[in-house]
Amino acid sequence: MTRTSLTQLEARDGFIPRHIGPSASEQAAMLSVLGYASRAELIDAVVPANIRRKDELDLGQFFEPLPEQAALAKLKGIAAQNKVMKSLIGQGYYGTHTPPVILRNIFENPAWYTAYTPYQPEISQGRLEAILNFQQVITDLTGMGIANASMLDEGTAAAEAMTLIQRVGKSSSKVFYVADDVLPQTLEVVQTRAKPIGVEVRTVAAADIENLAETCFGVLLQYPGVNGDVRDYRAAVEKLHAGGSMVVVAADLLALTVLTPPGEWGADVVVGNSQRFGVPLGFGGPHAGYLATRDEYKRSMAGRLAGVTIDAQGNPAYRLALQTREQHIRREKATSNICTAQVLLAVMASMYAVYHGPQGLAQIARRVHRYTGILAAALQGLGFQLANDTYFDTLTVIADNADDIHRAANDNGVNLRRIDARHVGISLDETIGRGDIALLVKIFGGAADAIDFDTLDKDAQDAWPAGLARTSAYLTHPTFNRYHAEHEMLRYLRALADKDLALDRTMIPLGSCTMKLNATSEMIPVTWPEFSDIHPFAPSDQTVGYTEMIAQLEAMLCAVTGYAGVSLQPNAGSQGEYAGLLIIKKYHESRGEGHRNICLIPSSAHGTNPASANMVGMKVVVTACDANGNVDLVDLKKKAEEHSANLACVMVTYPSTHGVFEEGIKELCEIVHAHGGQVYVDGANMNALVGVAGPGLFGGDVSHLNLHKTFCIPHGGGGPGVGPVAVAAHLVPFLPNQASTGYQRNEAGIGAVSSAAYGSASILPISWMYIAMMGAEGLTAATETAILNANYIARRLAPHYPVLYTGHDGLVAHECIIDLRPLQDATGISNEDVAKRLMDFGFHAPTMSFPVPGTLMIEPTESESKAELDRFIEAMICIHAEIVKVERGEYDRMDNPLKGAPHTAEVVTADDWQHTYSREVAAFPVPSLRKKKYWPPVGRADNAYGDRNLFCGCAPIEDYE
Structure with a gap:
């Protein structure tokens, strides 16, 4: 028996072979198909010598890969340098409770987080329904006609809104006004976006909006304002409209459950952030921004839009709507470059609304407001004055001893908003309880045990203009009124996830999109409080761990690039x-x-x-x-x-x-x-x-x-x-x-x-963990294996489908394009037909028609094993054989397994089977599917019908009556 050395035993704890799919023997088998003796020899043939690195990748302290537990321990030590405080800074970011059923079954569930953009709707019905829920939440709460599938954050949503109203409005002015109580970070993003396109951004006092005399194409308002004021803008908006200007309103979703929505007082576009709907602070992101507008502007609206259509059998189905307006199709004529939504976070926010329902959301909002009123009364009882006499959740306290108050707050584990030397901001949220109010009173110099909550509660009044109390209903759809019991919610989330194909089920061979392993050990730190519960504007001495981790990741990326x-x-x-x-x-x-x-x-x-x-x-x-x-x-x-x-x-x-x-x-x-x-x-x-x-x-x-x-x-x-x-x-x-x-x-x-400042900071630990666990050796091996896997697929498929572009010795890089145009010319079978047929095999399609129409671009990544690659190759060869049968006349050109795909369980088991091919061919084209079968929940979606009959919200109530 050969003795194993200690070094070899230790190596088996490494992450690299867990990330890279093919084993050494599998790689050798694939290399033999390509005719190369080693991976190094293949790379020498593929990558031009004049661009190769001269030296080994230098990752400094991360040169040697760390085992998973060691990497987690090291990152935990870095995270421990962050101080988790009760942050009442506000400014668009709030503490929130993520319902555990959502945390476990969405945020921590690979069925949701490893899925791709739902461009193939038939295998994305679960997340499309969740996105539709999000759109319904936004349209209901804002009072607008249509909302998109989410934006990157509030600042970029406001910038997109500015360019939207400039396009659709009738004013020739290049001036855009921003109220002086708009979130400062939003103003800055708007200014960045405005300058290169020749838009002049000016600020105006929020109180003077009604008296604005200068010509402008639009105005941005904050509702409520950053300092807490709840202003009645109805007369101002009417005057702005009369002068040819349009109005964008940045609005707080929780406040809109109790305040009149901007859509009811004239807003043309409403933007904001859904972070406080159950999404952790995360040092600033990721969070789902939103953009809602009037229905007539839907074709000019940036971002994705989920809509309803019918499938081939006439059943309701969801899809992404109006895709021809998106940047990847319009190119230099595009008005936005946005090609990403914040789907996972939008899904969390939508399910927070589903879980709590309209009554639950209103209860949270009223509780937050009541605590704010009680705190206001208590502080006034201590002799403090408020700079704002209207508010929802935010108070601006006039305090000559502001620095002393901040010191006292920090000593007691609380962050307040530093406005200036004489003003302190306090923004309450759903995590606040009576003890927190008592602590705040103590911080301001009062006696914490002297608050008479019952008396203050009895005397508290709504602190917004009487005419702004919300009277309209919202979230009346059954989805938002059914799943309040956790058992029901759990089953709803499971039912949606079961409809979709994500990386937890199958390879997603999308060219240019690199759908690779998202290892569990990489994901774990995202939910650590030291990363998830940090406010983006917390003092720097509380974010030492974040800045150290970010600096290390920046250095890693510099070394790599x-x-x-x-x-x-x-x-x-x-x-x-x-x-x-x-x-x-x-x-x-x-x-x-x-x-x-x-x-x-x-x-x-x-x-x-x-x-x-x-x-x-x-x-x-x-x-x-x-x-x-x-x-x-x-x-x-x-x-x-x-x-x-x-x-x-x-x-x-x-x-x-x-x-x-x-x-x-x-x-x-x-x-x-x-x-x-x-x-x-x-x-x-x-x-x-x-x-x-x-x-x-x-x-x-x-x-x-x-x-x-x-x-x-x-x-x-x-x-x-x-x-x-x-x-x-x-x-x-x-x-x-x-x-x-x-x-x-x-x-x-x-x-x-x-x-x-650091964008979506809370998910940066994922990349830190990946690089730390792979080290220089693992990162290089990953690249080489990705190239090997792509060439293996290209070589195996070449006898059946032409590989469109190759380099030396017929080799490709990390992806390959197969050309279906000759087959389509001969048979009428398109790349879309192949994409839909792959669903019957349990695969997501490769990238369709990019960069060349009529093709499929395949990228397997390094994470897929040879067995999975072979399963995909088998499916593609089987599909080619079906196309040949169409060419020979053995299958009808219109009635064949490809044109009929995807085949749902309902279709295959129906009493009436009208196809000329068998049910067995439809459902089980290869034997392995009898043991493991994914059933697409809907038949082929009718894209044209969905665009002609655009509907982008939950089904009408009458459908449920």
């Missing part, structure tokens, strides 16, 4: 792109070359690229691709020369959007640099580079990364995401600040692009 600096503020890939282009713009301006505004973008680029360039005021010039899918360097050079005086940058994805390592990437960088431009390397395909090459090492100046792709933050059904921006040394001074909260990296930096 070869760049000099990273900002984690952008809370989506679209935001990272936008920030990167703003940085380039600011750099040119700093050199007296602000006229540089031409952005070269290859025709194959992701749709966000031209949309982002548009948003920063750049002019897009499209460059050609050659027959092999590579950037046509002759055309690029010609256009760089033509626009040399005004060239700002090029935006290029690497490896290419076609899934190939282009040999000419370094030459491309040299061409653009020679004409004074910067090179933006889209980081969407970073999973093919980590440890092997780095964009900052082969000529890139700036990149955004997708932590929800390469670095294991889960997609959450279409969000959360994190899109940090990484830059070369000369661009570091221009990384984003957040001046409104005192966060400044460099005075030259761009303004804030998200509402919190």
